[in-house]
Amino acid sequence: MTSEETHDEIMQATYDALCDRGYVGLTMADIADRAGKSKSLLHYHYDTKADLLVSFIEHLLSDFEERIAVTEDAPPEERLLSFVEWFVIDPDEDDRAAFHLALLELRAQGAFNEAFSEQLRASDELLRGTVESILREGIESGAFRDVDVEATAAWIIATVDGARTRQITLRTDWYTDAVCHHLLDVLETWLFVSNDDRGGH
Amino acid sequence: MTSEETHDEIMQATYDALCDRGYVGLTMADIADRAGKSKSLLHYHYDTKADLLVSFIEHLLSDFEERIAVTEDAPPEERLLSFVEWFVIDPDEDDRAAFHLALLELRAQGAFNEAFSEQLRASDELLRGTVESILREGIESGAFRDVDVEATAAWIIATVDGARTRQITLRTDWYTDAVCHHLLDVLETWLFVSNDDRGGH
DNA sequence: CGTCGCTGACTGACCGTTCAGTCAGGACCG
DNA sequence: CGGTCCTGACTGAACGGTCAGTCAGCGACG
Known part of the structure; x- marks a missing residue:
């Protein structure tokens, strides 16, 4: 082999x-x-257990990069919607919850392991960068208000990540669903330019 | 002794x-x-290490209950503001970050330990209940729009918790500051009833 | 063609350490 | 004297890591 x-x-x-x-x-x-x-x-x-895990995180990250590249040509509202929706964890998706739980433990270890946290920061930048590009596209096309792109992206990610963390750690089944959809509601009024305003320019 | x-x-x-x-x-x-x-x-x-930790979480929770009871008589906008601000972690607050990191690890263990997760769910309910009561008060007084109280509370908590988790695990110093203040911006336009609308009723 | 030397993939036995938990007993106090 | 609070020495299990050695395959060379 x-x-x-x-x-x-x-x-x-x-x-x-x-x-x-x-x-x-x-x-x-x-x-x-x-x-x-x-x-x-x-x-x-792998020399040590830590080395193996660093390798594992790299493996995850490259996997993730591939998956995030899809749906690049949809309109920004739709891209943002499917991005947020992507974080909803159905009650029956046991292994996904289990995996994210383990990942959360791993993330917490990042504070003690420079190699871990380096990888994690890279994934954060990838994630934020993705949302930022969606936002920029939407602002340029006039679909979104002219908001602070960096702050908004960080905020969106904190929200969906927080919902996931709470769903997993509290063993509830509704957190991501409730929060993500509420977030979309908020975005609709706070970020999206309504059709009325859009015509009158 | x-x-x-x-x-x-x-x-x-x-x-x-x-x-x-x-x-x-x-x-x-x-x-x-x-x-x-x-x-x-x-x-x-304490019979076992787990027992000791359950006791520790109880201890934390009772501590937390005491602290959350303060500032009950301020107006709802101000209470909500100080609640959100409460989650901002200054770069120099090392022990606070360290403690929340340990707490995050502990929270992650909740999934494997029924006694832990029970305590954690209690703290979640306490937290959500606090925000819900602020929201209800604001809606009643006309300071806030008539939003879905449960969903909004869960959403706010997920946001600030997510920001904290990311700040701690990624070892950045800006996440809670950026996200919490951005959240307050959003709340101002999305939740707060502006003075114009308030007079004209 | 055969066999010799070498390498990369892999194994099982073993070691040192760490750690939760036990147990027999001791000191102090009412 | 009996109970509460406390200790130090100890045990057994778990785990990361090491090490000597096996084995299949492969290229080189006579």
């Missing part, structure tokens, strides 16, 4: 283990078992 | 240890050392 195939298997095993046990319960032995490999092999490919 | 005094000392030591090492790095020995007591004593007062 090539090194790359093994790498992919280990990443998948790490994902599974993380969903199942969470970050705190994550052990090298567990990952190895799920990959059908030995613990030593993990250390053969 | 009475049992109660010891309890308080242990809670304080737990707080200090949590700020210093985070939840993952938290050990019974560390707490005991900081309290100037033996590890065995902790087990004398």
Whole structure:
């Protein structure tokens, strides 16, 4: 088996283990078992557990970059809507909640691990950049009011991320749904230029 | 020394240890050392580490209840403003960031520990209830538009909590400041009834 | 063609450390 | 004397990491 195939298997095993046990319960032995490999092999490919996890975050991030590139040609209102909607977690999406929970644990560890937080900041910039570009496009096309792009993007992301965090940590099933849709309501009156105003220019 | 005094000392030591090492790095020995007591004593007062932490969360919550009761007689706009402002973390408030980081780790563990998440849900309800009462008061007095109180409260809390989470985990110093003040801007146009509209009724 | 040398992927046994929890006992106090 | 508060020495399990060694494949060379 090539090194790359093994790498992919280990990443998948790490994902599974993380969903199942969470970050705190994550052990090298567990990952190895799920990959059908030995613990030593993990250390053969990655010096330490932390190295493996950094690699895992990179893996996630590249995955995420691919996924975020889609729906680039829709109108800005629609893009913003589907972006926000994207954060809603259905009650039945168990593994998604589990994964984001593990990710939250990992994010919290970023404060103690420079390599982690570097990766996390990169993902934050990617996320904010995406929303900023949607906002800029909307402002240019006249669909949105001329708001502070950076502040608005940070605000939107904080909101949807906060809703997700609370849904997951409080074990409720309604938080993301309620907050994201409420946010869209607010955006409609606060950000979107109504059709009346739009004609009269 | 009475049992109660010891309890308080242990809670304080737990707080200090949590700020210093985070939840993952938290050990019974560390707490005991900081309290100037033996590890065995902790087990004398609390059967397990988890029990101690549940007790700690209860302790926090009662603390929090006391603090939230203040400024009840200010006008609703002002109460809401100071509530949101309350979440801004200055760059120099190191221990506050450290504490909230540990709390975030603890919150993430709530998903694996029913006793934890019960406490956390109680604190969420307290928080939401506070904002809801501010909103209801403002709507009644005509200071706020007649919005959906539950959804708006959840949304505000998700926003400020999300900003805090990102500031802490990404190790930035601007997130809460930028988001909270932007939120206040939005609230001003979206929620507050302007003086013009207020007179003409 | 065969075999020799070498490498990359992989394993199992093992080690040192850390840590929650136990237990027998001691001091002080009413 | 009995109960409450407290200690130090200890145990067992879990876990990250190490290390010597196996094995399949492959290129080079006679």
